[in-house]
Amino acid sequence: MSERPLVSERPLLVDLRSDTLTKPSQGMLEAMMSAPVGDDVYGEDPTVGALEQRAAELLGQEAALFCTTGSLANLLGIWLHVPPGGEVLCDSLAHIARAEMGAHGALHGVTMRTWTSDRGKLVADDVLAMLAIDCGPYLVETAAVEVEDTSNFGGGTVQNFDEVSRLSAELARLGIARHLDGARLANAAAATGRPLAEYGRIFDTVTLCLSKGLGAPIGTVLAGTAGDMVRARVQRKRLGGGWRQAGILAAAGLWALEHNLPRIAEDHVAARSFADAVAERMPSAVDPGSVETNVVLVDAAHARDTAAECERRGVRLSVLGPRTLRAVTHLDVTAEECASAGATVGEVLTQAL
Numbered sequence: 001m002s003e004r005p006l007v008s009e010r011p012l013l014v015d016l017r018s019d020t021l022t023k024p025s026q027g028m029l030e031a032m033m034s035a036p037v038g039d040d041v042y043g044e045d046p047t048v049g050a051l052e053q054r055a056a057e058l059l060g061q062e063a064a065l066f067c068t069t070g071s072l073a074n075l076l077g078i079w080l081h082v083p084p085g086g087e088v089l090c091d092s093l094a095h096i097a098r099a100e101m102g103a104h105g106a107l108h109g110v111t112m113r114t115w116t117s118d119r120g121k122l123v124a125d126d127v128l129a130m131l132a133i134d135c136g137p138y139l140v141e142t143a144a145v146e147v148e149d150t151s152n153f154g155g156g157t158v159q160n161f162d163e164v165s166r167l168s169a170e171l172a173r174l175g176i177a178r179h180l181d182g183a184r185l186a187n188a189a190a191a192t193g194r195p196l197a198e199y200g201r202i203f204d205t206v207t208l209c210l211s212k213g214l215g216a217p218i219g220t221v222l223a224g225t226a227g228d229m230v231r232a233r234v235q236r237k238r239l240g241g242g243w244r245q246a247g248i249l250a251a252a253g254l255w256a257l258e259h260n261l262p263r264i265a266e267d268h269v270a271a272r273s274f275a276d277a278v279a280e281r282m283p284s285a286v287d288p289g290s291v292e293t294n295v296v297l298v299d300a301a302h303a304r305d306t307a308a309e310c311e312r313r314g315v316r317l318s319v320l321g322p323r324t325l326r327a328v329t330h331l332d333v334t335a336e337e338c339a340s341a342g343a344t345v346g347e348v349l350t351q352a353l
């Protein structure tokens with residue numbers, strides 16, 4: 001029986017579908033191979049312990065929990081704060097609302113109400129106006145608010161820190177929990193120049209994905225109070241997410257924090273090069289000035305056909321909607337490659353498809 005190849009046999013010029021596509025570097029692989037390990041369900045994996053401690057420090061929280069994915073870390077973070085039948089408020093573009101397969105409702109009985117925004121950027125007063133507090137038996141109570149920074153479907157946009165701080169302080173005063181989906185918090189922090197801990201401290205729980213711009217093959221950390229992390233560890237096991245010699249993977253995460261965190265702003269430069277090259281050929285498709293981090297949204301009259309033609313020419317993009325394409329820059333592509341990919345996309349856009 002002949003086997004279908006797992007990946008396209010055509011050489012690809014640049015794959016910009018996501019920053020999750022990176023392959024571990026030689027240094028990262030060596031760190032993984034030499035990691036001391038133990039059984040993490042017994043709490044005996046020293047490398048997992050080291051990663052959790054490092055992540056907690058970086059994120060300004062007491063403790064952290066190493067999880068397989070950002071989706072699992074969000075699922076646990078929101079579960080900590082929202083009882084079955086309670087609600088979490090979030091942006092209508094939020095990953096938890098659009099791309100976690102309804103897990104929060106399906107598995108934990110959470111209901112969700114969403115606000116709308118300009119490209120995922122929250123306005124504190126809009127969120128505060130939606131809170132449902134002390135509504136007796138008439139309305140679902142708001143138990144938590146979730147913020148995403150950067151906003152993926154907003155186009156890698158960065159939240160205004162003062163706006164988030166104001167919202168956070170008011171929610172704390174009202175006793176409403178705050179969860180930060182920081183899948184790409186490293187990108188937000190690089191863009192604002194603020195330490196990760198400044199973000200972490202104004203939320204009850206915060207996530208940070210190691211497998212996106214940071215280049216690890218797998219893993220997200222959830223950080224919060226020590227007590228909450230004990231509870232989350234139990235729920236993670238209940239969901240089948242307890243793992244054993246996970247230190248092999250935690251070593252990749254530690255390596256990523258040490259080597260790839262400091263260079264993440266390079267991806268923002270590459271994204272801007274891509275956008276500039278598209279806009280030079282097709283100015284209406286993208287405003288390079290709107291590119292804030294490593295994500296570029298491109299307008300295309302026929303997104304699917306455009307993506308197919310770009311792929312034929314060696315550039316891979318994601319299709320986010322009938323008229324929207326997304327390019328995400330990452331460790332495995334250079335700014336020059338991104339500029340060249342942008343030129344290709346711009347040329348395809350100028351041709352009638």
Ligand SMILES: Cc1ncc(COP(=O)(O)O)c(C=O)c1O
Nearest residue numbers: 069070071072095148152181183
């Ligand atoms: C903002 C955001 N949150 C969470 C996730 C989920 O991460 P994972 O794919 O590891 O489940 C993603 C994935 O792209 C994301 O973009």
